[in-house]
Every structure is written in C-alpha cells, then in structure tokens.
Amino acid sequence: MKKNKVFRPTAFAFPYLAVTLVFVIVPLILVMIYAFRGEDGGFSFENFVHVFSEEAYRTALLRTIGIAFLATAVCLLIAYPVAYILSQAPFNKWAILALLFVVPMWMNFMLRILALNNLLSMLDIPKGLLASVIGLVYDFFPYMLLPIYTVLSNMDKSYLEASRDLGASDFKTFWRVTFPLSIPGIISGISMVFMPIFSSYAVTDMLGTMSTSIIGSKIAVLFTDPITYGDGAALSFVLLLIVLVTMFIGSLISRRSAKPLKGGSKV
Numbered sequence: 001m002k003k004n005k006v007f008r009p010t011a012f013a014f015p016y017l018a019v020t021l022v023f024v025i026v027p028l029i030l031v032m033i034y035a036f037r038g039e040d041g042g043f044s045f046e047n048f049v050h051v052f053s054e055e056a057y058r059t060a061l062l063r064t065i066g067i068a069f070l071a072t073a074v075c076l077l078i079a080y081p082v083a084y085i086l087s088q089a090p091f092n093k094w095a096i097l098a099l100l101f102v103v104p105m106w107m108n109f110m111l112r113i114l115a116l117n118n119l120l121s122m123l124d125i126p127k128g129l130l131a132s133v134i135g136l137v138y139d140f141f142p143y144m145l146l147p148i149y150t151v152l153s154n155m156d157k158s159y160l161e162a163s164r165d166l167g168a169s170d171f172k173t174f175w176r177v178t179f180p181l182s183i184p185g186i187i188s189g190i191s192m193v194f195m196p197i198f199s200s201y202a203v204t205d206m207l208g209t210m211s212t213s214i215i216g217s218k219i220a221v222l223f224t225d226p227i228t229y230g231d232g233a234a235l236s237f238v239l240l241l242i243v244l245v246t247m248f249i250g251s252l253i254s255r256r257s258a259k260p261l262k263g264g265s266k267v
Helices: 009-035 046-053 055-087 095-100 109-122 129-153 157-165 170-197 201-207 215-222 226-262
Strands: none
Touching: 009 046, 009 226, 046 055, 046 226, 055 129, 055 170, 055 215, 055 226, 109 129, 109 201, 129 170, 129 201, 157 170, 170 226, 201 215, 215 226
C-alpha cells in the first residue's frame, strides 16, 4: 500500500512559512533597502551617519536602553521570588495563582494602560519615569514570571534532595543548584521583556513625558514621512542588531550555565 505523501507532517509548516515570509521576511528586506539607500538611490551608509550624528537620536537610543534595563530588572526582582514561591507549593496547589497574573493579559492592551493611567492619577503619581516603568512592569510582568515559573516547577527535585543529603544548607542549595538550573528561564524572561520594550512606545507616550520618550516613538514618527524613511529604517536596523546581540549573549549564558551540572557540581 502506497503512503499518502500529500499530508506529510512537514506540509503543516507551509502556512506558517508563508505568513513568516509575507509579514516578517519581506518587511525586514524593505527596512534594509531603505536603511542602506542614499539620496541618489544607491548603496550608502549616510542614513546611519545621520542617525548617529544627531544628538536627539543618540539620546533617545541611550534612554531607551536605560529604561529597558530598569524595567527588566524590576520585573526580574519581583517575578523570581513569586515564581519560586509558587513552584514550591506541593502538588502545584498554587498553580492557579500563576494564572491570575496572566488574566490581565486577556484584556486589550490600550484598555489596561488607560486603566493604569487612571489609577496612577488617583494615587497622585505624576507622568514621568516612575509611571512609565510601572506601566512597563505591569504590562510585561507575566512574560518574566511564566518562563521562570515553568523552569522551577519542572526542575528535577532529585538535585535538591542530593544537595541536602550532602549537608548543604537551604541557602547554599538554592545558590548552587536551584538558581543555576533556573537561569534558562531567567534568560528567556529577560529576552521576552527587554527586547519588546524598544517598540512599546505607547506605554511611555501615555504614562511618560518627552524626557521618557523611547526610540520606538521616534521611529514611528520618522516612518510617517517618506522623506525620513531612511532614518527610520536605519534606527530600526540598529535596534535589530541590539536584539540579535542580546539573544546571542543570552544563548551563551544559558549554555555555560548548563555545563557544570552535566559533569556533576560540587555542593
């Protein structure tokens, strides 16, 4: 009996590949074309020279990186203890609590920010850096919590038992066993929070001021005028490089953190 080769498992990937080609690959190619196209229509780096020579662009880029680092650090400092406590519950009885942190994500993004804006106004928290960071943490917190919680809850508990059997204290067990094993979840959470902040200018525009405007807002303005397409594409390409470097560094850290336990780590 001949096998039906029409419905091979790989065939189900074609719709995804088509969507990726149309909505990801083609826009990236267009961005690269505009980024490296000069005023005469030929290949040129003049858009990048203009971008890095403008103080407003440099300031916005550095400000964006600073705000992204700050919001990501706050998310991590809050999410890790919460994920650790939830993962330690016997039989995952507290797993429903992890779902409660995700429930706000079912609401429309703009509605969440508008509601938070009203709440901050009631608390007399003015628009600015603090309000912007609160908004970013509120919006991206689940993306930091869930990867860490998943890694901690699926962790092989025999490592912890072996550490305690060897006489290690609870703190030493956490620092030498639990934390290294949870690094892949931390890296995943950082990637899911740090990188999207560059384009989440709606949060800083609604909760911040001109002093907290991030580079995504600049790019959105530049792409509204065909004359400034080149500058917007160049800035987008710079952000793409930052994202790729961040992903590469995160991958290296994840690989190195997994090596000690393969050969057996000393407690």
